[in-house]
Amino acid sequence: MIAGFLVVTSAWAMRVSPMVSELTTSGAGSAARIEVGNVGSAALPFETRITRMDIDADGNIVETLADEDFLVFPPQGVVPVSGRQVVRVQWIGDPAIDVSRAYYLWVKQLPVATDPDVAEGGGAVAVQVLYTMKALIVVAPPGAQPKVEIVSVRPAMVTPPAPEIDPSLTGGQPVAAPPAEPGVEIVVANSGKRYALMSGATWIVEGTDKAGQPFRREYNSDEVSQTVGVGYLAPGGGRRTFKLPTGVELDPAKPVTLRFGR
Template sequence: MTASTILARPWRMLLAVAAALMLLASPALAMRVSPMVVEMESRGSGAVARIEVQNINPGKLAFQTRVFRMELGKDGEIIETPADDQFLIFPPQGALPAGGRQVIRLQWVGEAEPATSQAFYVSVEQLPVAFEPGSNEAVGAQVQVLYNMRALVVVAPPGAKPDVKAASVRQLDYQPPAPPGATELPPMQDGVEVTLRNDGRRHAMMSNFSWQLEGTDREGKWLRVDVSAEELNRAVGTGYVPAQGERSFKLPVPGFGPGPIKLTFKQ
């Protein structure tokens, strides 16, 4: 049995536990937005896309849309600026009955030839709805919980391509974030920190690939770990790396020593 096979089991167990914790802690949402990731181009037929909003609440759902330009720092910190003027959105707001659906049309009206990909959040924000007289809600405290769901929308220049390389890969003990609803932080995690550099004009979604990590363990023995695209999605989401930018990811892959680690992407 290879080191790759041995480590595959705890890696999958860690991801499964994390996913289960997130599912158990997630509140029942009043709406569903799909898809959550949209890739567009700045001109041609690719400059138009669609997002569907579904009301999964037993009552009426009113919503509005807003757009924010999103810029990512190296460690994933997000800087947002309003950008409603970059898209035509129809309808910009609406009201859905229980179980109702609405398709929202997005049309890019920004630069036809941007220098690089640009990332945005299309925010679908639930609006307060007046309670009907005589309903159980109207008789009670009249407290409404309003939800805000966001779709990542990335607009790329036609023909642009990503050019992603590993800038650094190293073993790292790090503090994982607490699962939703937890009151204490989880224990420190033995893992790997990967910094990716994209020199291309187009963004990259790196969890579309599987990753292969090769190096040595703490005793100097050869070690390889294969991480599937599905596992990456659970650990780092889309693995979005901005055009001509860097992004760092922390992966719960234990066992590597302080020596160099080689990273290979596989389709």
């Protein structure tokens, strides 16, 4: 009997750019050009799909298929090694939407035969590492603007985001959450007609620590994005709760404020 062995093909990789596109409901701005790049060592076949993205106050994302809202060309393709393929995404949905909507363009790598010359019943078994990437596409009516309001800011113990680890590397066991640390819990709302990406602003938190000393910390966009991601805030009354670490425990009996800068 010929013993088989496992070969993991890890050279497959793709890049998708840009990761965020903003469209209007009509005119030249109603189409986006998304570039799929092949940085692997073999041809990269792919297919696309569109999902609508809705998000609740706790940041939980719900996706529903929405291919009918866009014309995507080409919907499938093959990118040669070191090559690029431009995918055109055209809005064909309701031109009179009242508030902005968010979608994901999925770019999914397809499996292909890895070694057609291996004899049946023996030899190598190849496992392809397939990639799927998602680009955020937001469609907004002309002239729509966000209107972000701070609902509340209070001291709280916050838990940093857990690292994303392939379940196969942990035997299927969940990854332990990092320990909680002092921080602030922030609730914001958007009563405007256009979404807001909260990671695009500088966040400035001020208050008083438990020792009675003034506290001020400025979080730049990179620091915010590491904690809250892009911080997508839906229009039309969308509300989100964000949690930021402060490094020191703030006095809940004293005012705690937040303002946004640039």
